[in-house]
Amino acid sequence: MDVLDIARWQFGIITVYHFLFVPLTIGLTAVIAGLETAWVRTGKEDYLRLTKFFAKLFLINFAIGVVTGIVQEFQFGMNWSDYSRFVGDVFGAPLAVEGLLAFFLESTFLGLWIFGWDKLPRGLHAGCMWLVHLGTLASSWFILAANSWMQHPVGYTYNAESGRAELTDFWAVMFNKVQVVTFPHVIFAAYMTAGTFLLGVSAYLYMKKKHEADRPMYHHAIRIGAVITLLAGIGVAITGDLQGKVMTEVQPMKMAAAEGLYETSESCAPFSVFTVGTPDGKEEKFAVTVPCLLSFLGTGSFDGTVEGINPLSEEYVETYGQDPTSKAFTEGDYTPVIPVTYWSFRFMMGLGAFAAAGAALILWLTRKGRTPGVRWLGVLGLSLPIATTLASSWGWIFTEMGRQPWVVFGLMTTESGVSPGVSVFEAATSLIVLTLLYAVLAVIEVKLLITYVKKGADPFEEPPRVKVGGSDEDKPLTFAY
Template identity: 55%
Template sequence: MDALDLARWQFGITTVYHFLFVPLTIGLSVIVASLQTAWQVTGRADLLRATRFFGNLYLVNTAMGVVTGVVQEFQFGMNWSSYSTFVGDVFGAPLALEALLAFFLEATFLGLWMFGWDKLPRRVHLATIWAAAIGSNLSAYFILSANAWMRHPVGFEVDPVSGRARMTDLAAVLTNPQAVSTYVHVVTASFVVAGLFVVAVSAYRLLRHPDTDRPLFRTTLRTGLVVTTLAGVIIVGSGDHQAKLMHEYEPMKLAAAEAHWETGEYAGFSLFAIGDLTERRNVIDIAVTPVLSFLATGSMDGEVRGINNLQAEFQQKFGPGDYVPNVPVLYWAFRLMMGLGLAGVGVGIVGLFLTRKGREPAPWAYRVAMLGLPAALAANICGWILTEMGRQPWTVVGELLTAASVSPGVSLGEVAFSLAAFTAVYAALAVVEGRILWRYVKAGPAPAPVDPEAATPAPAVSY
């Protein structure tokens, strides 16, 4: 093991940890804003209490997302300075837009929302949470456009003197087809996570405290189920589009995710495979023909290039080397992403059916509903593992190898120390956040104020 291996582990761990909070922040901001809008329109006290209750949970999660995101950015200079040198002139614009426009928009108006309950007029206060939600979603777009550029670099040229990528077309970077499609897919997945978070919290309160605030949590339960179902419908379409973009721009990732070794028409979607990585073939492969061809090309007889053919093609194009990513990891990450994601969406669909027209589901249904949240979070993590490991051995596809991206002066011991330190700190933060969220959920929503226009409800939990 060398510094490169540990640097990859460190970035992977911090990215996965950070992304536990990002989708919840993106989706929950809009749900909280929608609950406050409903209170503004109807004047119902239970909707105000629901807004404050889930707003507290949203604030805790947002704080953790900011902290873990800052730590993640440190690594660009610590472990990946060669990568930063190459991409800096391209990434500067979208990341500056994210920080100066989206993040400051989100942070400023979120602060106004937090402290403005008894100071701002209702409509102005409502506008602040919507501005924060818009900022959160804009932030996601700028970050994802930078990530998409790594998978499909556009709007740049390599300086022949410095060897650095230099942006030539900002619009091309921001309208990269990979960026647009990835944004739709990631944001809808975020709404699935946020919807199932609201479902899980509401289901817990209805199961453990059936006589406390039942109408309130019945409303939020249905809200979460609707959000999950609607986002699930969109995510199926965006996932299909992602598969077609993989076929066009990242054929090796698609082939590895399907353990598809040889180029051919009428390619089957693999349900279960056991492969021989030495011989680069499948020993067992249970597949449904021609589903893969249809998903990748839109045609039943569409040709899908195989790993072996692509490896030969890339060697001819880029020179000697192994251009095959980790096939077992991609294969199972792809299936877990789809399986767990669809299970989470299934919770939304079945839950809407079981709670229709005021019906009361059985206790087991609430327990299953609570399991939808970890399933959706795991699906999101598997999706990012597929995205990032599927790009290997490149950090910027066709331009910069991962092996050439690591900081030249960083030793194995230095990376090991920072990896251990980050892991310990993140573990502590996970315990802290988990306890805070759990206390808020167990305590339930605070009582409604007598005059919502002028009074601030007492906090749900005192420290």
């Protein structure tokens, strides 16, 4: 492998690993805030016990996510310096605001929430977690705005002298049409992930005889998680449909690759349920399709035109030319890796649909206080969190791999963004070291989660009531977890 291949593998491994924590972090802040708000409003002990229990799991996930996210940013200077130089003027604004505003917001109020149980009034304390959630949403917005610019560059001008893209319209970048549909899609997916996590952990504890006395509480938590998952799943489906229509407009090659559509369909384009192609992904051999569905998903009309891979590739060669020395793609080929793009798209949709259907089944099995069989509860409880986590990961893989061979669509190929001074040995060393380090972090994360999940929720201990204005006692801050 050359430096390009190694750099791409490293970025892919670190990005996917980091993204395992991001949806759960975003979603759990809302779940925890909601549970604590329910306790403040109703005074029911179970809500407070669930709040503190899932807060422990959230803090473990948050800590690992922060560590892996820091490394993520350093990669731009390590293996992708030419890319950083090209996009720096555009990316600098949203990423700076994310770090100085959004991350500070969530970290500051998370600190107040952790240490403020005996210092803040109950309503104000719950409000801190809602502000943490608002901070995670803001972080997501700015980061996704930067990524959406890579999918659909807007609000910039190209400076030929410096060879850089320069920001001319900050708000165009912030409200890029790709961003407007991508953000809610990602956030609903995060809620789905948190909902299945709440459901799965509660189902596991519900089945354990050790926690038999708390079964009513975990039964209620299972249903809360199922409701969140189902409602968020509907949101994912609606925003995904909108995202598909925007993708067809601004990245028609990605949509064509996602469907294995090789020739343009002037009307009634079929949706591929299952396709087998040649090993190089250049030709369809066998397919199971649904007539006209792709036209509707891509254009909103059953008679809409959806462009195919082969004519799009020819069009791109005419528009962008072809570098005969390039190793990033073969002659005349502006297509992504078709099998990866095709199947990642289906894994994302299939696993998401499975999670939503599983949540609906859980709600049916637990209706009117009914108790599902251990077999059903165990299978669904353990499989749904895995399904939503993998669906998010496959969705991210599809988003990035479907854009190839571009790192910034229509402006810069991935090969052009690699650091020119990095050797194969240096790139391989960083790949091996970071992969092993992340493997160690994965073991630590799983070990900590399993340890605290097995303990279950702590017995109820009512926090002291604090009046507005605080207490006159100068007590030291205590870490509640």
